[in-house]
Amino acid sequence: xxQHIKNRxxxxxxxxxxxxxxxxxxxxxxxxxxxNRIMERGFCACITDNAMGNLAFQGTEMIxxxxxxxxxxxxxxxxxxxxxxxxxxxILESCRKIGIRQLLVVTGDGxxxxxxxxxxxxxxxxxESVSSVELLRYIIGxxxxxxxxxxAFNPYEPEEHEFAKxxxxxxxxxxxxITQPVIERHxxxxxxxxxxxxxPMIVEAWMSKKLDLLSEAVGYDxxxxxxxxxxxNLKTLHRNYIDCGVYLSIIGFKTQFDLLKTTWETGAIS
Amino acid sequence: xKIVVCIKQVxxxxxxxxxxxxxxxxxxxxxxxxxxxxxxxxxxxxxxxEKVGGEVIVLTMGPQRAELILREALSVGAxxxxxxxDRAFGGSDTWATSYALSKAIEKIGSVDLVICxxxxxxxxxxxxxxxxxxxxxxxxxxxxxxxSDIGNGRLTTKRMHEDGWDRCTLVLPAxxxxxxxxxxxxxxxxxxxxxxxxxxxxxxxxxxxxAELDKIGLNGSPTRVVKTNPPAxxxxxxxxxxxxxxxxxxxxxxxxxxxxxx
Numbered sequence: 001x002x003q004h005i006k007n008r009x010x011x012x013x014x015x016x017x018x019x020x021x022x023x024x025x026x027x028x029x030x031x032x033x034x035x036n037r038i039m040e041r042g043f044c045a046c047i048t049d050n051a052m053g054n055l056a057f058q059g060t061e062m063i064x065x066x067x068x069x070x071x072x073x074x075x076x077x078x079x080x081x082x083x084x085x086x087x088x089x090x091i092l093e094s095c096r097k098i099g100i101r102q103l104l105v106v107t108g109d110g111x112x113x114x115x116x117x118x119x120x121x122x123x124x125x126x127x128e129s130v131s132s133v134e135l136l137r138y139i140i141g142x143x144x145x146x147x148x149x150x151x152a153f154n155p156y157e158p159e160e161h162e163f164a165k166x167x168x169x170x171x172x173x174x175x176x177x178i179t180q181p182v183i184e185r186h187x188x189x190x191x192x193x194x195x196x197x198x199x200p201m202i203v204e205a206w207m208s209k210k211l212d213l214l215s216e217a218v219g220y221d222x223x224x225x226x227x228x229x230x231x232x233n234l235k236t237l238h239r240n241y242i243d244c245g246v247y248l249s250i251i252g253f254k255t256q257f258d259l260l261k262t263t264w265e266t267g268a269i270s
Numbered sequence: 271x272k273i274v275v276c277i278k279q280v281x282x283x284x285x286x287x288x289x290x291x292x293x294x295x296x297x298x299x300x301x302x303x304x305x306x307x308x309x310x311x312x313x314x315x316x317x318x319x320e321k322v323g324g325e326v327i328v329l330t331m332g333p334q335r336a337e338l339i340l341r342e343a344l345s346v347g348a349x350x351x352x353x354x355x356d357r358a359f360g361g362s363d364t365w366a367t368s369y370a371l372s373k374a375i376e377k378i379g380s381v382d383l384v385i386c387x388x389x390x391x392x393x394x395x396x397x398x399x400x401x402x403x404x405x406x407x408x409x410x411x412x413x414x415x416x417x418s419d420i421g422n423g424r425l426t427t428k429r430m431h432e433d434g435w436d437r438c439t440l441v442l443p444a445x446x447x448x449x450x451x452x453x454x455x456x457x458x459x460x461x462x463x464x465x466x467x468x469x470x471x472x473x474x475x476x477x478x479x480x481a482e483l484d485k486i487g488l489n490g491s492p493t494r495v496v497k498t499n500p501p502a503x504x505x506x507x508x509x510x511x512x513x514x515x516x517x518x519x520x521x522x523x524x525x526x527x528x529x530x531x532x
Contacts, residue, residue, distance in 0.1 A: 019458055020282065020303055022338060024467070061460045084454070110528060112306065115454045128520055129527035 001102070001148060001176040001200040004245055008264045010043040011076060011178070011202055011247040016062050019055035032066055034253050039071055041260070046104065046247065049078040053111035060094035072099030076150075079139075080108020081130045085121040092139065096146060104150045104178060105139065107131045133165075136172040150176040150202075155188035166192065170199070178247050181206035181214055183223075183233060185240045193244070202245035205234045207256055231256065234263050271324035271420070273315040273383045274375050276402065277308040277343060279336040280392040288498045304339040307387025311448050313455040314417060315385050316347040322420055324382075325349045329374055331359055331367060340471050345462035346455075352378070356475040358483060363491035364393070368401025370486050373479040375406065383425075384445040388413055399447035409444040415451040 004011070014034050017027035038045040047059030059077045063070050077100055079091065095103070107130075110116055117130040122138035124130055136149055151174040153166055166177070177196075179189050181204040193201050206214045207230040215221050237246055246264070251257060282303035315326045328343040330336050331354040340351030354374055362370065375381050384403075389396035396412070403410035415435065416428035426439045430449050476486055484490055511521045 019463075020301070022301075024463060055457060057460045057463075065460045065464065084456075087457070107527075113309070113455065113457070116528060128524050131527065 001150070001202075001245070004044060005200055005202070005243070009074070009245070010041075010260060010264070011046050011245060012038045012043050012251060013046045013048060013247065013249045014038065015048050015051055016057040016059060019057065028062075028066060031062060032068060035062075035068055035070070037253065037257060039069070039074060041257075042074065043260075044074045044076055044102075045070070046076040047078060049080050049106075049108065050082060050111075050114060051078075051109070053082075053109035053114065055111070055113055058091055058094075060091050060098060060100070063098055064094060070098060070100075072101065075100045076102040076104055078104045078106065078108075079135070080106050081117045081132065081135050082108050082110045082114040083117060084115045085117065087115075088117065088122075092143065092147075096143070101146070102148045102150065103139070104152070105132045105136050105174070106152050107135075133168045133172045136169065136174060140173040148176065149174055150178055152180065153177050153189070153192055154180045155182070155186045155192075156180060159188055162188070163192070163195075170196070174199075176200040176202065178202045179204050181249060182237060182241075183211075183228075184236045189241075193241070200245065201241070202247045203237050203241045204247040204249055205237050206230065207234070207248050207251040213250075231259055231263065238264055271318060271322055271382045272327070272378075272380055273318060273324060273385060274327050274329050274378060274381050275308070275312045275315045275343070275348065276371055276384065276386045276398065277312065277328055277330050277339055278305045278387075278390045278392075278398075279303070279330065279332050279339045280305045280390055302335065302338070304342055305387055305390045305392075307389060307391070307448070307450065309387075309455040310450050310452050311385040311387045311446075312343050312346065312348065313453045314448055315383075316456075317453065318383070318417065318420060319347075327352065327378055327381075329371060329378075330354065331362075331370055331374075334473075337471055341463075341466040341469070342458060344466035344469055345458040347462075350469070351471045353471055353473045354475075354479070355473050356477075358476040358481075358487050361488035361491060362486055363493035364395050364397035364401055365492060366486050366490035368398045369405050369490060370476070370479065370481055371398070372402045372405035373481045374474060375402065377474070377479050382442045384408075384443075386445070386447045388447045388449050396447065399445055403445035406443070406445070409440045410446070411438050411440055411444065412447045414446045414448045417446070417452070 016031055017024060021027045035045050050056050062068065077095055119127050119130055119134065122130065122134060124134040127134060132151055139147060139149060151169040154162055177199055182189055189203065209228055209230060211228050234246065279302045282301040319326050326348045328340050328348045328351045330340055334355060337353055340353060344351055352374060354370055359370055375384060386399035400410055400412060411427040411429055413430040414427045415430045417425055419426040423442050424439055425442065426437055427446060428435050428437055476483065509525060511518045
């Protein structure tokens with residue numbers, strides 16, 4: 001992950017098609033186009049895992065079934081706790097087969113259709129349910145050294161709780177962190193970075209102009225600074241977090257993607 | 271074992287509108303999904319096939335668009351699908367619908383078991399499964415939460431009641447309706463979805479299944495809907511947790527985790 005940051009490689013979120021799509025072929029084609037553009041630019045494609053609890057296809061099966069030419073070093077798979085044990089192991093085996101090492105391990109969002117890992121499934125003891133901490137321990141125990149495991153940090157959660165949770169994630173084996181979206185700067189993100197400068201940090205940039213969607217996503221009211229300019233915010237993040245990577249969520253591939261050619265350089269040095 | 275699973279396409283939204291004239295749900299322009307209870311029926315059928323062998327056939331009645339849920343079923347392991355579609359079926363109530371489905375089951379032939387979800391989330395009647403059993407003259411077990419001891423032309427069900435459950439052994443052929451406690455349905459894979467895209471799905475009309483025209487559609491439907499109102503939207507739910515303080519805390523934490531609040 002340090003190499004990604006050093007080489008100014010953006011982490012670009014890309015969502016696989018939803019399971020209930022009525023235009024599967026079209027949606028698959030859109031995914032492939034976006035994925036290929038990310039690869040061509042030398043960025044890292046970060047594939048979500050049933051984002052917001054919506055059933056979608058898995059990143060690994062997309063790569064395998066569609067024969068996508070993925071550069072494994074430039075792919076990150078999100079992995080949450082809403083899987084059956086067999087399905088979880090299948091995804092991890094596919095990652096190994098493809099050569100994907102980077103995983104973002106999160107507790108995730110569930111739904112009625114998604115199974116939830118049970119502590120007994122992954123040998124977790126003393127807990128009532130599986131969180132990202134138990135999932136990290138399981139992956140490291142089962143495949144030691146195979147994966148580079150990142151975790152999430154949510155500065156909108158109560159501080160004490162979130163920092164304590166982050167320490168548990170580190171103790172469980174996390175080696176990098178991706179924050180929830182930050183608008184310009186967040187004191188708790190600053191604090192985390194100061195506390196753990198050794199942990200590579202990637203700051204999430206919200207690329208939609210709709211901040212109300214962000215409030216919905218994080219579950220807390222984000223102050224609306226109207227009009228919100230995602231590209232300006234991205235440049236500000238580069239200035240404020242000069243030694244951090246950036247994760248781009250909900251990026252517009254038609255209007256914003258090509259602008260990324262200059263944002264990091266100009267943002268960081270201006 | 272030859273198993274037929276009856277599935278239904280329902281609106282995938284809480285915002286469905288009712289046509290004031292026909293008193294029916296306006297389905298045009300709304301996202302449609304497989305009735306959630308039917309996914310449990312399908313999963314159970316596939317598990318039985320994986321255990322004892324046989325064939326799983328999915329059957330639905332509806333417009334051409336309902337083919338989508340048949341393909342979804344094929345993508346998780348059903349062997350083939352049949353779409354019942356004909357203008358003559360339009361306006362069928364649960365009795366006429368179960369008649370049409372039973373005629374299709376007879377046409378499929380040599381069926382050992384029919385499994386349905388306990389009810390559809392749009393009509394909420396829970397009548398079609400029992401209606402099929404009545405038309406076929408087969409045994410039935412409703413609200414099934416577990417199936418065991420399959421063999422020798424029999425199976426045993428665990429049926430859910432308000433105050434508990436019972437065990438019930440049925441001689442096959444039989445019709446079951448299942449509740450969601452029975453299993454955790456598998457998620458379709460992309461490989462399965464792609465393979466299911468090109469499978470040919472036969473369309474059967476009323477004539478194909480030998481249905482008598484006075485037993486289907488409005489003519490065959492004794493139900494008259496006098497008035498229909500959509501339920502008030504529910505934005506909040508209340509979960510009552512009972513037990514000792516320790517148990518309550520444990521359950522609360524579990525529920526919060528399931529909802530990703532902690």
